[in-house]
Amino acid sequence: MKNPTYDLLLVGSGLYNAIIANEATKDGLKCLVIDKRTHPGGNVYTEKINDINVHTYGPHIFHTKDKEVWEYMSGLCTMNHFILTPLAYHKGKLYNLPFNLHTFYQLWGITSPEAVIKKIQEQNQPPVDEDNFENKAISLVGKDVYNILIKGYTEKQWGRPARELSSDIIKRLPLRFVFNNNYFDDPYQGIPVNGYTKIIEDCFKQCDILLNTDFTENRNLQENASLTVYTGMIDEYYDYTYGTLEYRSLRFETEIPDCSNYQGAAVVNYTEKEVPYTRIIEHKHFEFGNQPTTVITKEYPLDWQKGLEPYYPVQTSRNEALYTKYSALAAAESQVVFGGRLGLYKYLNMDQIVRHALDTYQEIRKKLKKRLIEKTNQNSRFNRSRISNTAGQVAALRIVNACIWKNFFRSVWGYSLQAFGLSS
Ligand code: UDP
Numbered sequence: 001m002k003n004p005t006y007d008l009l010l011v012g013s014g015l016y017n018a019i020i021a022n023e024a025t026k027d028g029l030k031c032l033v034i035d036k037r038t039h040p041g042g043n044v045y046t047e048k049i050n051d052i053n054v055h056t057y058g059p060h061i062f063h064t065k066d067k068e069v070w071e072y073m074s075g076l077c078t079m080n081h082f083i084l085t086p087l088a089y090h091k092g093k094l095y096n097l098p099f100n101l102h103t104f105y106q107l108w109g110i111t112s113p114e115a116v117i118k119k120i121q122e123q124n125q126p127p128v129d130e131d132n133f134e135n136k137a138i139s140l141v142g143k144d145v146y147n148i149l150i151k152g153y154t155e156k157q158w159g160r161p162a163r164e165l166s167s168d169i170i171k172r173l174p175l176r177f178v179f180n181n182n183y184f185d186d187p188y189q190g191i192p193v194n195g196y197t198k199i200i201e202d203c204f205k206q207c208d209i210l211l212n213t214d215f216t217e218n219r220n221l222q223e224n225a226s227l228t229v230y231t232g233m234i235d236e237y238y239d240y241t242y243g244t245l246e247y248r249s250l251r252f253e254t255e256i257p258d259c260s261n262y263q264g265a266a267v268v269n270y271t272e273k274e275v276p277y278t279r280i281i282e283h284k285h286f287e288f289g290n291q292p293t294t295v296i297t298k299e300y301p302l303d304w305q306k307g308l309e310p311y312y313p314v315q316t317s318r319n320e321a322l323y324t325k326y327s328a329l330a331a332a333e334s335q336v337v338f339g340g341r342l343g344l345y346k347y348l349n350m351d352q353i354v355r356h357a358l359d360t361y362q363e364i365r366k367k368l369k370k371r372l373i374e375k376t377n378q379n380s381r382f383n384r385s386r387i388s389n390t391a392g393q394v395a396a397l398r399i400v401n402a403c404i405w406k407n408f409f410r411s412v413w414g415y416s417l418q419a420f421g422l423s424s
Pocket residue numbers: 088097149150151153154157169170172173269271
């Protein structure tokens with residue numbers, strides 16, 4: 001490839017590529033970001049409605065055990081002290097989540113941890129040993145909790161019997177024999193004070209961005225970059241060669257109810273199968289808001305099909321086997337790196353995305369080593385010549401440099417527009 005315009009083509013402008021861009025631009029690499037949506041940010045995008053940060057694509061609470069990741073995020077934003085303590089609603093009753101002594105007390109009126117453990121063991125007779133979601137869940141919490149708080153929610157969330165799902169999904173939720181409603185076990189938790197969109201914009205501020213741009217219709221953009229970081233669906237990248245992976249989609253219904261506090265909690269799950277949505281989010285509670293109005297969003301899960309947004313990879317043995325075939329193709333690529341939930345076909349949380357992006361960037365640095373050395377040499381030549389000038393000469397040099405760069409960017413931009421067929 002002869003002198004490509006960009007070092008990196010970042011396909012998708014979600015959190016994964018925002019971190020890659022943040023690191024790459026610190027190294028002076030040139031990035032072009034494309035996204036098919038009308039805004040950057042992927043699914044962490046937040047928008048203001050009535051002065052409330054609305055999590056447009058579902059609730060995003062940052063939580064991690066990884067101190068380095070937490071410190072990295074804290075360098076990009078100020079995190080508030082939000083701790084998720086959601087509730088589950090079932091046939092007119094509310095239960096605390098995750099499954100802990102509050103939940104068991106509400107269900108059985110039992111207060112002693114030992115008695116709760118005994119009750120769960122009684123409900124798991126005879127123990128079932130085939131490894132699937134249903135068996136795992138019953139073995140952990142017993143049949144009552146499973147039937148009231150898990151089965152209905154899980155089957156509408158994933159659109160299939162719980163027996164067909166991987167037991168890994170239930171392992172996401174803590175189970176505690178203490179009174180503690182903290183949904184996550186992680187020591188570091190919070191939500192960015194000014195919303196996620198601000199972080200994303202800051203990370204991409206030195207990149208060129210093309211929105212409304214679908215990669216599948218613009219694959220030629222890859223010719224303009226040394227390396228592509230692709231965060232779209234991996235099966236789509238390979239034109240579904242081995243078949244289609246399954247995804248779960250969502251429909252969000254956002255409302256402004258006629259009150260200032262709708263449900264008194266950020267998240268309430270609806271665990272009955274008959275209620276078509278899985279949860280109601282009340283966004284102001286993520287930031288302890290006391291605005292005069294409120295905004296709520298109902299989340300309706302649905303099967304993914306072309307034209308819908310894929311939110312979740314579906315962890316079944318069929319999909320895992322199919323992904324293994326696609327990942328073998330990905331591993332053989334020298335100029336493309338796959339990332340994010342869709343590129344890796346993994347149900348990753350935000351902290352895992354950040355960790356993965358930081359680690360992958362080190363791999364990218366190795367691949368672009370020659371380019372990074374050139375950059376360092378250019379910078380040191382530039383710095384030497386500046387040092388040898390008087391203050392007046394430095395000012396003049398700055399103006400000349402600014403003009404050169406301005407023209408350079410202008411011509412690169414013009415060329416890019418032509419190359420992308422956006423200008424004649
Ligand atoms: N889950 C459930 N009942 C609940 C909450 C969660 O059965 O009230 C199960 C369900 O299968 C879900 C999984 O636990 O898909 C993981 O839940 P999590 O809250 O991590 O889902 P996310 O917020 O990622 O959609």
